[in-house]
Amino acid sequence: AQSVTQLGSHVSVSEGALVLLRCNYSSSVPPYLFWYVQYPNQGLQLLLKYTTGATLVKGINGFEAEFKKSETSFHLTKPSAHMSDAAEYFCAVSGRVTGGGNKLTFGTGTQLKVEL
């Protein structure tokens, strides 16, 4: 079984400051890990994913995340926040389903606020 814990339901940063959103996971198999962003009343957009290989993954809009197996973490960072980054961010871990699909288990989300 898989689970995801996102520490901090709300994070507030100043424009230009570092963004750090925390995610810890639990998985009985080598995980696939994802970060999604959701704007109000919208679906989810993939920011980045880790499947195998390089543990530092780069995504869209300047975001990146590092898979740390020893810490069971997949924290999301961005060096300099922009006002347009204000949104809700979800970390997810993939579990296999019958027939080879990827069922996602999501965390409860972190609302990012960016202040001037």
Add this chain to the structure above:
Amino acid sequence: DTGVSQDPRHKITKRGQNVTFRCDPISEHNRLYWYRQTLGQGPEFLTYFQNEAQLEKSRLLSDRFSAERPKGSFSTLEIQRTEQGDSAMYLCASEGDRNTEAFFGQGTRLTVV
């Protein structure tokens, strides 16, 4: 390719009524998922199709819920005898065979009054 499309975007219904939502996946994506997202929570898995076969259902999917994907293309999710607790955003996602990335639609927001 316009991505995953869901219809309607919003639905308000009275308790006890039946509702049906539609999802059109990205063409040629053979995997299709339904998720439910309640306020302040992350999406929760409901069910999964590979082509027209429904291969997995969550325990969240009570007997009032039914999903179909008759020709392996679009899918419908029906809720019978709606309850206030069914109020949520219902999200559809599709994925290709060789992908490890699910593409989400914009969701259908259901309000049961």
